[in-house]
Amino acid sequence: MPDAGRRDPEAHRAILDAAWALTTAGGWTAVSVDAIAARAGVGKRTVYRWWPGKAAVVLEAFLDHARATPVTTRATTVEGLLRAHARHFVDLYVNTELGRVFTGLFGAAQQDPDLAARLDEHWFEPRRAPVRAAARELVRDDADVDLLLDLVFAPLHYRLLTGRRPLDHAYADAVLTAALTGVLG
Amino acid sequence: MPDAGRRDPEAHRAILDAAWALTTAGGWTAVSVDAIAARAGVGKRTVYRWWPGKAAVVLEAFLDHARATPVTTRATTVEGLLRAHARHFVDLYVNTELGRVFTGLFGAAQQDPDLAARLDEHWFEPRRAPVRAAARELVRDDADVDLLLDLVFAPLHYRLLTGRRPLDHAYADAVLTAALTGVLG
Amino acid sequence: MPDAGRRDPEAHRAILDAAWALTTAGGWTAVSVDAIAARAGVGKRTVYRWWPGKAAVVLEAFLDHARATPVTTRATTVEGLLRAHARHFVDLYVNTELGRVFTGLFGAAQQDPDLAARLDEHWFEPRRAPVRAAARELVRDDADVDLLLDLVFAPLHYRLLTGRRPLDHAYADAVLTAALTGVLG
Amino acid sequence: MPDAGRRDPEAHRAILDAAWALTTAGGWTAVSVDAIAARAGVGKRTVYRWWPGKAAVVLEAFLDHARATPVTTRATTVEGLLRAHARHFVDLYVNTELGRVFTGLFGAAQQDPDLAARLDEHWFEPRRAPVRAAARELVRDDADVDLLLDLVFAPLHYRLLTGRRPLDHAYADAVLTAALTGVLG
DNA sequence: GGCTAACCGAGACGGTACGTCTTGTCTTACC
DNA sequence: GGTAAGACAAGACGTACCGTCTCGGTTAGCC
Numbered sequence: 001m002p003d004a005g006r007r008d009p010e011a012h013r014a015i016l017d018a019a020w021a022l023t024t025a026g027g028w029t030a031v032s033v034d035a036i037a038a039r040a041g042v043g044k045r046t047v048y049r050w051w052p053g054k055a056a057v058v059l060e061a062f063l064d065h066a067r068a069t070p071v072t073t074r075a076t077t078v079e080g081l082l083r084a085h086a087r088h089f090v091d092l093y094v095n096t097e098l099g100r101v102f103t104g105l106f107g108a109a110q111q112d113p114d115l116a117a118r119l120d121e122h123w124f125e126p127r128r129a130p131v132r133a134a135a136r137e138l139v140r141d142d143a144d145v146d147l148l149l150d151l152v153f154a155p156l157h158y159r160l161l162t163g164r165r166p167l168d169h170a171y172a173d174a175v176l177t178a179a180l181t182g183v184l185g
Numbered sequence: 186m187p188d189a190g191r192r193d194p195e196a197h198r199a200i201l202d203a204a205w206a207l208t209t210a211g212g213w214t215a216v217s218v219d220a221i222a223a224r225a226g227v228g229k230r231t232v233y234r235w236w237p238g239k240a241a242v243v244l245e246a247f248l249d250h251a252r253a254t255p256v257t258t259r260a261t262t263v264e265g266l267l268r269a270h271a272r273h274f275v276d277l278y279v280n281t282e283l284g285r286v287f288t289g290l291f292g293a294a295q296q297d298p299d300l301a302a303r304l305d306e307h308w309f310e311p312r313r314a315p316v317r318a319a320a321r322e323l324v325r326d327d328a329d330v331d332l333l334l335d336l337v338f339a340p341l342h343y344r345l346l347t348g349r350r351p352l353d354h355a356y357a358d359a360v361l362t363a364a365l366t367g368v369l370g
Numbered sequence: 371m372p373d374a375g376r377r378d379p380e381a382h383r384a385i386l387d388a389a390w391a392l393t394t395a396g397g398w399t400a401v402s403v404d405a406i407a408a409r410a411g412v413g414k415r416t417v418y419r420w421w422p423g424k425a426a427v428v429l430e431a432f433l434d435h436a437r438a439t440p441v442t443t444r445a446t447t448v449e450g451l452l453r454a455h456a457r458h459f460v461d462l463y464v465n466t467e468l469g470r471v472f473t474g475l476f477g478a479a480q481q482d483p484d485l486a487a488r489l490d491e492h493w494f495e496p497r498r499a500p501v502r503a504a505a506r507e508l509v510r511d512d513a514d515v516d517l518l519l520d521l522v523f524a525p526l527h528y529r530l531l532t533g534r535r536p537l538d539h540a541y542a543d544a545v546l547t548a549a550l551t552g553v554l555g
Numbered sequence: 556m557p558d559a560g561r562r563d564p565e566a567h568r569a570i571l572d573a574a575w576a577l578t579t580a581g582g583w584t585a586v587s588v589d590a591i592a593a594r595a596g597v598g599k600r601t602v603y604r605w606w607p608g609k610a611a612v613v614l615e616a617f618l619d620h621a622r623a624t625p626v627t628t629r630a631t632t633v634e635g636l637l638r639a640h641a642r643h644f645v646d647l648y649v650n651t652e653l654g655r656v657f658t659g660l661f662g663a664a665q666q667d668p669d670l671a672a673r674l675d676e677h678w679f680e681p682r683r684a685p686v687r688a689a690a691r692e693l694v695r696d697d698a699d700v701d702l703l704l705d706l707v708f709a710p711l712h713y714r715l716l717t718g719r720r721p722l723d724h725a726y727a728d729a730v731l732t733a734a735l736t737g738v739l740g
Numbered sequence: 741g742g743c744t745a746a747c748c749g750a751g752a753c754g755g756t757a758c759g760t761c762t763t764g765t766c767t768t769a770c771c
Numbered sequence: 772g773g774t775a776a777g778a779c780a781a782g783a784c785g786t787a788c789c790g791t792c793t794c795g796g797t798t799a800g801c802c
Contacts, residue, residue: 044750103295124349155335158338158343159339175335179364180369191767217757219758227780233760412774414763423763477664549706549733549737553694554698598754599786
């Protein structure tokens with residue numbers, strides 16, 4: 001089978017790097033396939049050969065960087081487990097360029113079902129899965145773990161995406177406690 | 186005092202109607218200032234004279250329609266109050282064209298701080314304010330009402346925006362109960 | 371005071387002054403009815419009430435200034451008469467802002483028959499008429515005076531309008547001599 | 556050496572044809588880059604990629620058509636040579652659409668130094684050069700050939716551009732005779 | 741060692757939308 | 772009535788991206 005003419009790893013990397021540099025430097029609107037190709041020293045055709053558009057490129061670059069900071073926790077209680085993940089999540093979005101890129105992706109996904117699916121598949125789900133699995137073993141059988149995850153993570157994303165007040169550890173802790181025991185508890 | 190040369194109400198209305206028709210018909214991407222102006226039988230200049238861009242026009246059209254369905258509740262408990270609002274919110278987004286338009290606006294707001302501010306000022310805050318005020322009288326003094334609102338409304342938006350599973354009364358009720366008494370409660 | 375309903379001389383003057391200032395400062399393209407009205411502190415409507423467009427305003431301003439430098443000659447020969455007029459013409463176009471404004475008007479007249487007619491009526495013809503009348507008495511009866519005027523004045527305009535080489539007294543004299551006695555003479 | 560991504564001859568031609576059709580049909584003011592692109596079935600960008608604006612496109616279309624009717628003369632006297640050129644010029648401007656297009660270009664050139672230069676380089680000069688060269692061999696050494704050309708061609712253009720009375724062979728002949736032997740001769 | 745196929749850079753292409761500009765008409769309120 | 776102010780419909784301007792395409796040139800792996 002002809003194996004010739006396969007993907008050039010250098011071009012691949014250059015494109016991701018260019019996309020990342022452009023996004024972090026000028027935000028989502030500063031990125032365009034033209035700009036990516038120009039900065040990467042690559043033909044536009046090469047970008048479109050491997051990705052459907054700028055969103056997919058930026059998503060891949062985002063995942064590359066996000067994966068570089070994995071959650072490493074060994075909690076023995078639901079609370080500890082969730083707290084670790086919530087705080088990790090806050091750190092990721094707030095203290096690095098990842099938050100800004102993420103909001104760009106999330107915004108674009110509102111008009112791009114394919115991007116939305118990829119974002120869910122490669123970002124949301126991989127982050128939820130281990131928490132869900134671990135949590136299931138730590139709570140009562142009849143507890144709705146998915147609901148719990150929504151109650152913890154939705155407010156955090158909501159704050160990030162609406163720019164509403166600070167997103168910090170204190171808020172993460174408050175959300176966590178409330179989710180577990182109730183606001184009126 | 187010259188009062189002349191002021192806004193033409195017919196053009197104003199025609200623009201909002203055109204924006205609404207285009208958005209509901211073809212989604213956010215089908216809207217452009219060119220298309221709005223053409224459909225409204227108006228010069229582009231007239232659109233740009235009164236709005237900074239298409240997002241602002243669509244926002245105003247959205248608010249016009251959203252305001253047409255006000256929340257009317259007379260609850261005597263926190264739970265009843267929140268349930269009414271949560272269900273109303275679900276109905277608004279799910280059973281009408283408003284949900285689709287809202288996601289478009291929310292997505293665009295990720296790249297448009299001005300739009301984000303207007304969205305908060307004219308949509309989020311006006312919806313939260315009465316609930317907050319009413320809730321404050323129904324819960325203990327030391328309860329964090331804003332946190333409670335986040336815990337109820339963030340998951341609902343999150344589901345809508347991520348397209349994650351159904352957004353319905355059952356989910357709204359579950360979120361509400363969990364927020365009040367805790368998942369582990 | 372019942373002085374109403376008549377042309378306001380101050381506005382009239384302000385409009386002409388504004389048109390002149392704009393034209394001499396930035397050339398023909400810097401002039402627009404909007405700009406004239408703004409600079410004159412006048413409504414656009416007032417401009418359009420008295421002139422059909424910017425060209426007519428600039429023409430009137432041009433004529434105002436051009437008339438301020440009349441040809442004053444008392445020649446006793448055709449040659450002397452024509453020389454005086456040719457040199458006056460060169461001085462007018464070359465040493466003042468009038469040349470620049472004139473080329474603007476002449477260029478616009480190519481697309482504006484009305485302007486062309488006004489330009490001929492108020493500029494070309496009034497300048498030709500006295501020369502023609504005076505010349506007729508100084509040359510043989512059968513000589514074609516209009517042809518003579520064309521032969522003298524067309525090359526001068528042609529140089530001005532094409533920007534071809536210098537327009538000066540030497541050239542005017544050469545044209546004049548050649549027109550009278552022939553190049554091969 | 557990559558030679559790819561070069562000019563598409565079909566688009567090039569379609570643009571020139573569209574420009575020509577629009578100009579001859581509706582005059583200079585009927586032409587716009589938008590209209591040219593639309594009629595040529597071409598993106599506006601493609602026009603701007605190769606020409607600085609509508610004037611340059613129309614000029615090229617004009618030259619295309621003008622070149623299609625070359626001056627072919629083999630005269631043995633200055634008079635014969637000039638007469639042939641003068642009459643050819645009159646025919647070109649009067650009996651074809653070229654005259655109308657030319658006046659549009661000439662008018663626009665008054666505000667566009669670049670267009671003026673191109674017009675001189677590609678139209679005036681190429682028409683003058685051969686006449687000048689041929690004439691030089693037919694007249695006395697000390698005769699000012701350029702002046703002679705001005706005396707013959709300036710009045711013809713002047714009549715065309717000012718719309719002053721008929722431009723015909725009779726006028727061309729009269730101008731020619733006068734230029735050679737003088738009006739008073 | 742030549743063939744073929746898919747890669748690569750470059751960048752032109754048809755389109756669409758942007759946000760600004762100018763034109764000439766119209767409306768309002770003051771004088 | 773004229774006037775200052777300025778909104779209006781229309782539509783051209785020149786730019787930016789989009790996603791497709793065509794060009795030559797460059798590697799493979801296969802015959």
